[in-house]
Amino acid sequence: xxxxxxxxxxxxxxxxxxxxxxxxxxxxxxxxxxxxxxxxxxxxxxxxxxxxxxxxxxxxxxxxxxxxxxxxxxxxxxxxxxxxxxxxxxxxxxxxxxxxxxxxxxxxxxxx
Amino acid sequence: xxxxxxxxxxxxxxxxxxxxxxxxxxxxxxxxxxxxxxxxxxxxxxxxxxxxxxxxxxxxxxxxxxxxxxxxxxxxxxxxxxxxxxxxxxxxxxxxxxxxxxxxxxxxxx
Numbered sequence: 001x002x003x004x005x006x007x008x009x010x011x012x013x014x015x016x017x018x019x020x021x022x023x024x025x026x027x028x029x030x031x032x033x034x035x036x037x038x039x040x041x042x043x044x045x046x047x048x049x050x051x052x053x054x055x056x057x058x059x060x061x062x063x064x065x066x067x068x069x070x071x072x073x074x075x076x077x078x079x080x081x082x083x084x085x086x087x088x089x090x091x092x093x094x095x096x097x098x099x100x101x102x103x104x105x106x107x108x109x110x111x112x
Numbered sequence: 113x114x115x116x117x118x119x120x121x122x123x124x125x126x127x128x129x130x131x132x133x134x135x136x137x138x139x140x141x142x143x144x145x146x147x148x149x150x151x152x153x154x155x156x157x158x159x160x161x162x163x164x165x166x167x168x169x170x171x172x173x174x175x176x177x178x179x180x181x182x183x184x185x186x187x188x189x190x191x192x193x194x195x196x197x198x199x200x201x202x203x204x205x206x207x208x209x210x211x212x213x214x215x216x217x218x219x220x221x222x
Contacts, residue, residue, distance in 0.1 A: 035212075040121070042201060042214035043156070050208065058209065090155065098144045098205055103155040 003027070004104040006091055012110045019078040021107050023091030029102075030095060032074035034058075034066065037088040037106070049074055081111045114139040114206030118213025126221050131192055133216045135202035136184040144205035145185050147176060150215075151198045159200075160187070192220050 007022035023032065033048040035058075045058030047066040055066050063085060067075045074093075078085055091104040115138040125131045137145075143164035148156040162169045162176045162185065169176050173192075178185040189196055197220045202213040 033210075040214060042118075043212040045209060045211070048209065056209075059211075098208075100146065100158045100161070101210060103157070105155050 004091060004093055004102050006089075006104040006107050008107050009105060010108050010110075012112065013078075013081050014112050015082060017078075017081050017111075019081050019109065019111075021076040021078075021089055021091075021109070023074045023076070023093075023104055024072055025074075025093040025102070026072065027093065027095070027102070028071065029093040030071075031093060031099075031101075032068065033092040033094075033101065034064075034074065034076045035090045035092065036060070037090055043090065046076065081109075083111050085109065086111045114142060114204055114209075114211045116202060116204050116211045116213045118202050118216060120216060121214065122217045122219070124219040124221055125192055127192055127194065129192055131189045131196070131218055133187045133200055133202065133218070134184060135186070135204075135213050136182075137204040137206075137211075138183065139204070139206045140180075140183065142204040142206045144210075145176070145178060146203050146205075146210070147187050148201045148203065148212075149198045150201065156201060189218075194220050194222070196220050 004025045034046040035043045049055045049068040065077045089107045092101040094101045118135045146161035149159045150156040173190045175188040199215045203210045
């Protein structure tokens with residue numbers, strides 16, 4: 001059974017803080033993804049990675065960076081959090097680009 | 113790049129009736145179309161997918177159809193039940209990225 005976990009379910013930060021969101025998958029998947037989910041906007045891809053130390057920008061990478069030092073772990077970094085980054089953040093993984101994506105439980109981030 | 117449009121944004125159907133959600137895509141090279149269901153407070157989960165070499169796929173009460181010429185695909189849920197209430201997302205694969213539609217909130221009325 002695929003398991004994707006995220007470090008926090010709820011997070012509250014202040015404007016300007018550096019924020020780390022961690023995602024871990026236990027299925028040896030090649031691909032990992034970070035999305036944000038906002039009402040009426042669906043799921044929007046921030047960044048994805050198809051291999052260790054590899055990263056590709058998604059549709060809305062501005063204000064975010066990522067790190068993939070190990071295959072099982074994919075981190076999303078907000079260098080200087082802003083209120084418009086208040087959102088639900090979902091991590092996902094898949095074996096290949098054309099395979100099922102398995103989602104983590106999500107982190108609801110509030111930036112005050 | 114790929115663009116996925118999903119309609120309607122909200123859908124209410126009587127329990128036992130059928131529900132249909134429609135999506136269109138723009139990139140004719142897209143060849144993989146998954147559908148995800150997200151129940152309130154939970155993560156999205158794949159419910160069915162279809163690849164471009166197939167026109168229709170069925171799994172119990174759920175079916176998906178694909179019209180490559182028109183670049184649209186649809187999700188059909190028959191004999192709807194209360195547990196079908198959720199947000200449904202269509203998606204299309206383009207250049208190894210999956211692009212999601214904005215979602216459809218399905219309400220099953222008693």
